[in-house]
Amino acid sequence: MEPVRFGLVGYGFGGRYFHAPLLAAAPECALLGVVTTSPERRELIGREHPGAATFDSLEALAAAGAEAVSISTPAGTHTELTDRALDLGLAVVCDKPFALDAAAARASVERAERLGLLLAPYQNRRVDSDFRTVRALVEEGRLGTVTRFESRFERFTPDPGPVPAGGGTLLDFGSHLVDQALVLLGPVTSVYAEWRVRESGLDDDVFVALTHASGARSHLAGSWSEGAPGLRFRVTGTAGSYVVDGPMDVQESMLLAGGTPATLGEAWGAEPEERWGRLRRGDDGEVVPTLRGRWDTFYPAFARAVRGEGPLPVTARDAVVTATVLDAARRSATEGVVVRL
Incomplete structure (x- = not known):
């Protein structure tokens, strides 16, 4: 299948070690770039993923042709970034905690369902x-x-x-x-x-x-x-x-x-x-x-779901139950x- 063009938001510990390497290693995914405004992290990305671009915002990432995004930022930003990505038409993987409480988790899930977009918690x-x-x-x-x-x-x-x-x-x-x-x-x-x-x-x-x-x-x-x-x-x-x-x-x-x-x-x-x-x-x-x-199976499964070729590795409703x-x-x-x- 054609690889899904993926973006990553955040290049702290989680983004750098738990998401970027697994996205880059998955043939089903093409790591388009990373959203970060930190000069130090941009330099790291250039060394560690020389084919990936860096972006100042989710909007710039979406404009560059991303189809999906993984969010790996501080917990308090997860809901806002998930909802913004969905409004931009992107499929979303959100790291844990998916949201700070069940009400926020439920609202994001309902937003994704209303927009017809895929959303999954990163339960690796x-x-x-x-x-x-x-x-x-x-x-x-x-x-x-x-x-x-x-x-x-x-x-x-x-x-x-x-x-x-x-x-x-x-x-x-x-x-x-x-x-x-x-x-x-x-x-x-x-x-x-x-x-x-x-x-x-x-x-x-x-x-x-x-x-x-x-x-x-x-x-x-x-x-x-x-x-x-x-x-x-x-x-x-x-x-x-x-x-x-x-x-x-x-x-x-x-x-x-x-x-x-x-x-x-x-x-x-x-x-x-x-x-x-x-x-x-x-x-x-x-x-x-x-x-x-088998953490290496999560992103390939999510990409296949984006292409309509399989189920999500974890459903968004599961995140509501956990929350x-x-x-x-x-x-x-x-x-x-x-x-x-």
Whole structure:
């Protein structure tokens, strides 16, 4: 198919490492250019993506012939930029958090539907290596009926420095943690949450407990200041538990080291054996080979959807559901109540 002409808004950490390399590596996408007014970032783009132009605005990007755009800017700007891009006739991928609350998320989704344009949240963590393995074990019935899903995004950065408006661990890590729980276990009926408010005024050390309509429970934790990160996953079922005790999915470190799906080929997303999880039944256990991480599939799937050749990798309505749960978690942590949905 003809590659989709893609633009990128923002070239900070996320745009530089999580979006630009994956867009550039996808044959289905043509990275037209990046919207940024920073001279330093324009210089970086010229060195790292010499075929890409730089633009002062979304309007200039659209006028240059872009068909789609990926938004990777501070959280508080996501809704405004998403809506502006849609009004310019562009298909949109928006990084997490998709919006600061469910009302804003819903309004953007309805705008896209009204305009007949594609819109998707960038939920790349659905195709993390370890989460793909969790889903495969559940689908194969090797855990029996899942009763509890424990998931953690914990890192040790005691002084993260200034954080853009709209940040905070609940929205940052929680956007992925909640989305994974919903994908695995379905709709939520109640939410309980706790957090610690840091000196900056932003939340951290977040714990969210979800009760799903199926009766299963999710226990989710996120922190930027955890000196001893816990298990990445412990998924408990009636036939056993799957445990992953190790660092986050390897794709992030590959991108930070300069690797891409184009340069690494079949090695992309492959976890070394020492990081594989175990299927446990009391004292008995077996190592389970971890499936490859596949962040490289998101943009090709979105491009095919733009061309009418396949479904979106993640639907925009999913972002509204996730935001609804995060709103409930914010209320629960603030008021000390269990919120029913």
